Amino acid sequence: MREIFVEKTYEDQSVFVSGATGFIGKVLVEKLLRDCKKIKNIYILLRSKKGDGLAKRFENFKNSIVFNNLRKIDASIFEKLIAIEGDLMQPKLGISESDEEYLSKNLNIFIHCAASVRFDEPIRVALQMNTISTRNMLQLAEKCDNLKGFVHVSTAYSNTNQKIIFEKIYDPIIDYKQFLDLFEKNDDQELDALCQEALKTFPNTYVLTKHLSEKLVSEHDHLPITIVRPSIVTPSNMEPEMGWVDSQNGPMGVLLGASSGILRTVHGNGDLICDLIPCDFVANCVITAGASISSSPTKSLEIYNCTSSQQFNLTWNEFLEMGRQTYMQYPSIKVFWYPGGRMCANYYFYLLYFTLFQFIPACLIDICAVLAGKKRWAIKLQRRIFDSINVFKYFINNSWTWDAKNCQLLVQRLNVEEREKFNFDVSKLDFDKYVEHWVIGSRRFVMKLDDSTIPEAKRKFVFLFWLDFTVKSLFAVLFGYLMLKMYAGISNRSVIKMS
Structure with a gap:
């Protein structure tokens, strides 16, 4: 069994990270800087915004909370971080010719984790962000003089048309080249028709375009490529800080809404198995996968399902009960009503509960606000909650089984000295303790509450x-x-x- 030495593999190497400003990306960059100390450089793709040039955005990125501990240890480490101006929505990633030439001479490892995680994105936007940008990233990698590895971060839900998902490439239900051809011809009518046909099989444009991207990536098998498929990415277990999170998507939003007493019901089957994976486990898996393919003598395609349900047979109801019990120990001061409610598998019962316990109270609150001469907010908030739950409901009303033998083997191939440092061994995760970290982290990093407010x-x-x-x-x-x-x-x- 080939042994993997992560720090040695990344030593004196230049790494390009797309999506560095995202949830996974921030943890990934922080981990590379902290524990791959001899890494040469980390290049991150940044897009300028109106009023915020590249320099300002880069400075804001380096000042992110995620780097707090790193700044205290060694502020000079940020000299290894280099911003490259670009835009996934532009041809050739929006990178200038001079930057492209420089990168082609200096880059060794690509980590592509940029994507639009909005489930209801129009098909043109989803294709550009998730599929065409991946093709552009691969084309840039092909120009590199000394490419050693390319890591594509996909999703465990890229093949939801399968009930048992193995660590292999599945043929797309529709050839991805048809989508790209219609996109480039600007034939929106035919593109929308093709998309509607595909959405009979897949729940949304995010899953669809991730599904297409995997096939595209696999056809570049002349490159040293690996694919990592994380399931639902959740707050960190321990790194960079216990329970660190800066995203309110998915279960995080449900937990926040339920803990504040605003969310009383969710349309989902609570008896189904959930699959949650801490973001630091995902970052460690991606980094290790990059080290594996970069040091592989064969350079053949490697695929890893970075999932947890094969180790934890945990239902949504059990998870929510664990969260409720933990929340009683670490409640929020920003609570509107005593937390409670339930998951409803039946859609009509869900609508009834939503109307009685969320919509009608919201109407009463807004009436009181108007009478008091204040701005209405409750109905608007409940509408946002209703829409976000509708988008997410597919994943809590269905379940899948993931084969994760490759991912488990990847853990075992890590050299013994690095297994703790780059830990993503789900079998050793104390889930009860992890939920406690999650709740504490949500107080600190999302609600911005100090621990001293717990007694109050x-x-x-x-x-x-x-x-x-x-x-x-x-x-x-x-x-x-x-x-x-x-x-x-x-x-x-x-x-x-x-x-």
Whole structure:
């Protein structure tokens, strides 16, 4: 079994990272700087924005919270970080000819994790961001004089038309070249028609374009390529900080909404197995996969399903209950009502719960706001919650089985001294402890709450518990009274008819 030496492989190498400003990208760059100390340079692709030139965006990136600990240890390490101006939405990644020539002479390893993670993106945008940008990245890699490895970060959901997903390339249901041909011809009518046909099989344009991209990547088998497929990426376990997160997508948004008492119901099957993977595990897997392909004598395509459900047979209901129990120990001061609610597999029951416990209360809140001369906000917020849950519901109403033998073997191939440092061994993850890290991290990094507010939050939590209990009791009494009145009325009418 070929042994992998991560630090040695990245020593004196120049790495190009796309998507460095994203959730996974930030953790990845921080890890490379911190634990691959002899790395030569890390080039990151940055897009200028109106009012924010490249220099300002780069400075903002280096000042990200994710680098706080690294700055304290060695601020000079950021000298290895170099920004390249570009744009995934532009031809040739928007990189200038001079930069392209420079990169082709200096780059050794590509890590392509840039993508649009919006599930409802129009097909033209999704293709450009997720498929065409991948092709452009591969074309740049082909020009490099000393390319050693190319890591494509895909998704475990790229083949949702399969119930058991193996670590292999699946033929797309429609040839990706048809999509690219129509895109380049600007034939939007035919492109939309082709997309609608494909969406009979796939849930959204994100999954579809990731599905197409894998086939495109696999056809560049003359390059040293590896594909990593993470499942639902969640807050970190330990690095760069315990529970670090800067994204509110997916389960993070559900947890925040539920913990604040605003979200009371979710349309999903709580008995299905969930698959969650900490972002630091994903970063470590990507870095190790890059080291593996870069040091491989054969350079043949390597694919890794970076998933957790093969180790943790955890349902959504069990996960949410773990979160609820943990949240009682670390509640938020920014709570609107006592947390509660349920997942509803039946869509009509979900609509009923949503109407009764979210929409009607939101209407009452907005009426009170108008009467008090304040701005309405509750209905708008509930509409956003409803739309975001609708987008995410496909993944909590379906389940898949991932084969992850390659990923497990990749862990074993890591040399013993580096297994702890670049840990992504799911079998050794204490999930109960991890959920605790998740809840603590959400307080610190998303809600921006200091740990000193926990005692006050617990007092508020107790008050809201009794308020919630009182309101529910009054409603139960009122409901019982109305039912008795109704029953008495029916009985009286029956007596009158009999007489």
